[in-house]
Amino acid sequence: MTRILHRSIAASLPHAVAGQGVYIQDAAGRSYIDGSGGAAVSCLGHGNVEVLDAMRAQMDRIAYAHTSFFTTDAAEDLAGKLVDLAPEGLDYVYLVSGGSEAVEAALKMARQYLVEIGQPQRRHIIARRQSYHGNTIGALATGGNAWRRAQFQPILPETHHVSPCYAYRDQRPDESADDNAQRLADELDAKIRELGADEVIAFVAEPVVGATMGAVPAVPGYFRRIREVCDRHGVLLILDEVMCGMGRTGSLFACAAEGVRPDLVTIAKGLGGGYQPIGAVMLSDAIYQAFAQGSGLFQHGHTYICHPVAAAAAGKVVEILARPGMMEQVVAMGDRLQAGLEAALGQSPFVGDIRGRGLFRGIELVVDRDSKTPFDPKMRLHARIKREAMDRGLMCYPMGGTIDGVRGDHVLLAPPYIIQPEEIDQIVERLAGAITAATA
Numbered sequence: 377m378t379r380i381l382h383r384s385i386a387a388s389l390p391h392a393v394a395g396q397g398v399y400i401q402d403a404a405g406r407s408y409i410d411g412s413g414g415a416a417v418s419c420l421g422h423g424n425v426e427v428l429d430a431m432r433a434q435m436d437r438i439a440y441a442h443t444s445f446f447t448t449d450a451a452e453d454l455a456g457k458l459v460d461l462a463p464e465g466l467d468y469v470y471l472v473s474g475g476s477e478a479v480e481a482a483l484k485m486a487r488q489y490l491v492e493i494g495q496p497q498r499r500h501i502i503a504r505r506q507s508y509h510g511n512t513i514g515a516l517a518t519g520g521n522a523w524r525r526a527q528f529q530p531i532l533p534e535t536h537h538v539s540p541c542y543a544y545r546d547q548r549p550d551e552s553a554d555d556n557a558q559r560l561a562d563e564l565d566a567k568i569r570e571l572g573a574d575e576v577i578a579f580v581a582e583p584v585v586g587a588t589m590g591a592v593p594a595v596p597g598y599f600r601r602i603r604e605v606c607d608r609h610g611v612l613l614i615l616d617e618v619m620c621g622m623g624r625t626g627s628l629f630a631c632a633a634e635g636v637r638p639d640l641v642t643i644a645k646g647l648g649g650g651y652q653p654i655g656a657v658m659l660s661d662a663i664y665q666a667f668a669q670g671s672g673l674f675q676h677g678h679t680y681i682c683h684p685v686a687a688a689a690a691g692k693v694v695e696i697l698a699r700p701g702m703m704e705q706v707v708a709m710g711d712r713l714q715a716g717l718e719a720a721l722g723q724s725p726f727v728g729d730i731r732g733r734g735l736f737r738g739i740e741l742v743v744d745r746d747s748k749t750p751f752d753p754k755m756r757l758h759a760r761i762k763r764e765a766m767d768r769g770l771m772c773y774p775m776g777g778t779i780d781g782v783r784g785d786h787v788l789l790a791p792p793y794i795i796q797p798e799e800i801d802q803i804v805e806r807l808a809g810a811i812t813a814a815t816a
């Protein structure tokens with residue numbers, strides 16, 4: 377009997393007892409191919425000896441030192457590596473223990489920065505509908521997923537939402553990508569003006585939307601136009617790369633592919649590769665200097681920030697991710713995954729869209745490809761697919777998202793970057809079998 381409050385109370389879960397490479401084994405001896413990297417976490421797979429050695433070495437030196445007394449080589453090294461590898465303009469790092477913590481810290485950093493520079497009247501956060509930015513109160517309030525928020529109202533802080541960039545459903549037949557991007561940027565501009573042009577703190581968005589929509593990249597030019605709107609009104613741009621960052625989409629930072637310079641970026645998941653809980657906010661020099669020359673203090677902090685063992689694990693993960701050939705491998709395996717999915721599922725009457733970037737791919741399920749109508753939520757198609765996939769020895773990440781207020785289903789794939797071509801083909805075969813069985 378479990379004494380753990382699991383997310384899904386009724387579910388009885390297999391016990392994971394071992395992990396090696398792209399496989400996880402359960403107590404019954406069954407092997408699962410990790411097609412989702414857990415929840416887009418295990419970027420280097422399981423049992424990476426270099427990461428384990430780095431953690432061991434750090435534990436032998438010192439496992440914990442509180443940040444009000446000390447910094448550590450592990451944390452300083454990690455921060456240095458991240459700044460070296462990040463797009464220009466992300467000059468400082470704040471280390472936390474996960475994605476939601478990173479989003480909370482970024483929101484507070486943005487607010488405090490504006491207070492420090494004499495703009496305390498800025499009080500609104502704008503994000504996008506259908507988004508997910510974490511499960512703590514502030515991060516949950518930022519997310520625009522109506523279903524996740526509903527039962528926590530009215531205790532959530534007020535936030536505001538605009539349309540996501542979602543070409544499959546939102547780009548009109550007569551509209552170019554450019555016009556689509558402009559329309560969405562105009563919507564943000566109008567929302568900022570409605571709230572008061574000098575009263576908005578920040579706009580928050582994922583460069584490639586993960587959990588809630590299933591690996592949806594923005595149309596080309598969208599983020600450049602969003603940046604222009606933010607600049608016009610002195611609004612900070614926070615990009616949430618908790619899921620799509622750390623090489624998942626084929627570039628170490630997803631925002632690099634968009635050609636924009638965000639003020640703040642959140643990362644987590646792949647940063648620790650599953651070996652340790654860790655997240656980070658990367659911030660611009662302007663924000664750092666405002667704190668340094670203002671109050672001299674960022675009014676935030678958790679007991680486990682800058683954890684030395686987590687930092688040592690992440691330092692090694694980042695070092696491995698930055699090695700020559702790693703991002704090329706993500707792109708090549710991602711292309712193979714996309715091609716395989718299109719060949720196996722492209723003609724399925726229930727597969728509306730197959731999309732993504734790098735090893736971050738999503739499949740959207742519909743009852744009818746022309747009308748793009750989602751399945752009846754009561755059917756819980758995503759849960760069926762998950763069960764069928766697990767029965768076939770595949771971990772994938774099916775979700776019931778929200779499409780214009782109606783629940784819809786998609787499957788997210790995010791395997792480790794060390795995956796081999798034949799394992800990609802296995803994922804495709806098992807997933808196609810699971811979807812066919814679940815929709816039968």
Ligand code: PMP
Pocket residue numbers: 415474475476477479508509510511582586587616617618619620644645
């Ligand atoms: N932001 C995004 C974009 C995420 O996908 C997630 C987790 N799925 C979070 C924030 C929250 O991260 P965590 O679960 O580590 O708190």
